[in-house]
Amino acid sequence: MKITGYELFLVEPRWLFLRIDTDEGIAGWGEPIVEGKARTVAQCVEEMFDYLIGQDPTRIEEHWQVLAKGGFYRGGAVLNSALAGIDQALWDIAGKALGVPVHQLLGGHVRDRVRIYGWVGGETLQELAESAAEQVAKGLTAVKMNPCGQLEPLDTPATINAMVARVAAVREAVGPECDVALDFHGRFSGAMSRRVLPLLEPLLPMFVEEPVLPEFTQDLGAVVRSTSIPIATGERLYSRWDFRSVLSDGIAVAQPDISHAGGISETRRIAAMAEAHDVLVAPHCPLGPIALAASLQLDLAVPNFLIQEQALGIGYGDSSGLLNYLLDPSPFTPEAGYIPRLTGPGLGITIDEDAVRAAAERGHSWRNPVWRNADGSLAAW
Template identity: 65%
Template sequence: MKITSLTTYLVAPRWCFLKVETDEGITGWGEPVIEGRAHTVAAAVDELSDYLIGQDPLRIEDHWQVLTKGGFYRGGPILSSAVAGIDQALWDITGKALGVPVWQLLGGRVRDRIRMYSWIGGDRPGDVAEAALQRKEQGFTAIKMNASAELRLLDTPKAVQGIVDRLAAVRAAVGDEFDIAVDFHGRLTVPMARRVLPLLEPLLPMFVEEPVVPEMSEHIGDIVRSTSIAIATGERLYSRWDFKPVLAQGIAVAQPDLSHAGGISEVRRIAAMAEAHDVSLAPHCPLGPIALAACLQVGFATPNLLIQEQSLGIHYNEGSDLLDYLVDPGVFDYADGHVALLTAPGLGIEVDEHAVAKAAETGHRWRNPIWRRDDGSLTEW
């Protein structure tokens, strides 16, 4: 079997899909994207296709090594995301060629279903408590919320209390048999994190995600030691080498993104590294159905999986949503906050090629917001 073509499709709301075709008629799908840089990642895929066309798609590991290390300049979000989508598609082809789901190729399943969480926003708070209750009524047993709007380097007691009050309102609404994860998007400085997080401890969040930007990863251990809350990070780390120092500093939850961190091949290795540090895996995935399917394939074969993010109904998904590009959206039916085992070969989904091609005619140019403080200076979104 030989790879004959790689085709990227930019589709709403902010995704990039990849179709890899072979001379035996087996097609694999991947999702190579950096949110806000989809065109750039698609260009990187096109450059990598020069090597891949004519190659055997089943040599997944060798291709991963060549694509990540065969160039003199390595790493970074664009290259890692391009490789991630290609890697997903090659696993999809291999599973289809052998007639088994990818989790079978990863050693077999270790669970029958995967717990999922949903988003409720929170950086522009309306009624976050009501939004959380709606997710609970939909059957979810966990949600994630943003914790704040723009923050100063060291913000006022009022701003700090506002973060506490926001989480407290959600906790009061959903009760103690429901998990709440809190995402800071890197908006805290290290001293602000040490100030804020101990105040959240009585509310028992499941974890606090990305309290500081990844550039401050060398200080994540200081934050870990300042609070009893589990610290999660990783959506902006792109390899096992990026994860190595934060795992050693005591984070509790690793959050690699299957569309950013080298795909199924690399996230599988990150998960194993995390297990050796007594760290759980909770893959980042506010993306499309292909990325989610890849996450689930890894999750079904990973013993230290904690929970899985998914984007159905997330505030980014304007115009299109998670299920719009699937022939059978029922594969992602959620029951009691869980998704059942994916059993079809490859990634376990069937992409609606007609819907993808039609959406790609319009494409998108999604960009993340630019946030500024009250003094006009740039701050983290």
Template identity: 60%
Template sequence: MKITRIETFAIPPRWLLCRVETDEGVVGWGEPVVEGRAATVRTAVGELAELLIGQDPSRIEDHWQVMTKGSFYRGGPVLSSAVAGLDQALWDIAGKTLGVPVHVLLGGPVRDRVRAYSWVGGDEPAEVADAVAAQVAAGFTAVKMNASGRMNRLATVADLDQLLERAAAARGVLGPDRDFALDFHGRFSVANARRVLPHLADSAPLFVEEPLLPEYSHLLGGLVETSPVPLATGERLFSRTDVLPALQAGVAVLQPDLSHAGGISEVRRIAALAETFDVPVAPHCPLGPVSLAASLQIAFATPNFLIQEQSIGIHYNTGAEVLDYVLDREVFRFDEGHFRRPTAPGLGIEVDERAVRAADNSAPDWRGPVWRHPDGSFAEW
């Protein structure tokens, strides 16, 4: 079997899919994208395709090594994401060729279902309780929300009060048997994080995500030592070497993204590394159907898996939804806030190729908003 063609599709709301075709008619799908940089990653996929055309798709590890190390300059979000999508597609082809789901190729399932959480936004404190209640009514046992909007470099009392009101509102609806996570989104300075984390102890979030920007990971250890709540990070870390300092700092939860951190091949190794630190993984996935499908394959085969992010109904998705691009929507049906184990071969989904082709280039490139402080200077979004 040889790889004969590689195509990419930029589709709403902000996703990029790749399609890898073989001379025997077996097709694999991947999702290589950096949010806000889809066109850049698309170019990178085209460059990497030169290494794959005419090659045997079953040599997944060798292809991963060549794609990640075959250039003098390595790493970073664009290259790692381009590799991730192509890697997903190669695993999809392998599973379809052998007639088994990818998680079987990874050693078989270690659980019967995968717990998922749903997003509730959280930017408007007054709406938190209603949004959380709606997800509880839908059967979810966990939600995640933004901890704040724009955050001052040194938080005001009002900033802190609003954050704590969000957390208290969520806990009030969820009670003691359900969970919520707070996403700091890298908006907090070290000083702000140190000030607010002790006050979150009473509401007991499952974890606080990205309490610091990834470039300040060298300060994470001090924050871990003083935080009464578990800290999580990883969506902007792209390899085993990237996540190692966070693990050494004592982070409680690791959040690699299957579309950013080198795909299935690298995330399974990241998860194994995290296991040696007694750290569970909660794959980051605010993206589309292929990224979610790949995440679930990892989740079902990973002993130290915690919970799965998913973007069905997320506030970012305007103009298209995850389910719009799959033929069998039952694969992503929730059962009491959990995903059932996919049994179809490969990634376990059948992409609606007609819908994907029709949607290609039908939406402008998504860009993250640019926020500014009251004095006009740049603020983290």
């Protein structure tokens, strides 16, 4: 079997899909994307296909090594995200060629279903509580929220108290049987983290995600030591080498993104590294159906998996679009807060190519907002 061609599809709300074709009629799908830089990643994918055309698609590890290490410049968000989407598609082809789901190729499933969490949001405490209650009513056993909006580098007591109140409102709404995870999006400095996290401890968050920006991961050790709350990070770390220091610093949850961190191949290796540090894995995935399917395949095979993020109702644009790109959305139907094991060949989903091609005609130009501090300087989004 040989790779004969590929197509890229820029689809709303902010995604990039890749189809890889073979001479045996088997096509594989991947999702290579850096949100806000879709066209940049697409160009990188095209350059990588100078090597891939004519190759055997089942030599996944060989192609990963060449694409990751064959150039003088390595790693980073763009290169590893382009590689990630290609890697997903190659695993999809391999599974389809053998008639088995990808997790079977990874050693078989170690669990029968994958726990998921849903996002909650709202401007007021009542809106937050209602949003959280709606997720629990759907059967979810965990929710995640962002307790803060834009923050000053060292914000006021009023802002800090408001954050704590927001988390308390959600905790009261869902009760003690539901987990509440917190995402700070890298908006805290190390000093703010050490000030705020102890105040949240009585509310028993499942974990606090990305309290500081990835360029300040050297501060994570101090943050970990300052609180009993489990610390999570990793959505902006792109390889096992990026994860080395944070695993040693004592994080509790690693969050590689299967569309950024080198695909299924590299994310599996990151999970194995995490297991050696007694660290759980909760893959980052506010993306489309291909990235979610690839994440679920990995979740089923990874012993130290914790919980899966999903964009079935995350609120980025039209969240229903994720299902609209599938001929059959039933593989993603949750049952009591879990997605049952995917059993179809490859990634376990069937893409609706007509819907994808129609969306690609429209395209998108999604960009994240640019925030400013009170003095006009740039603030972390």
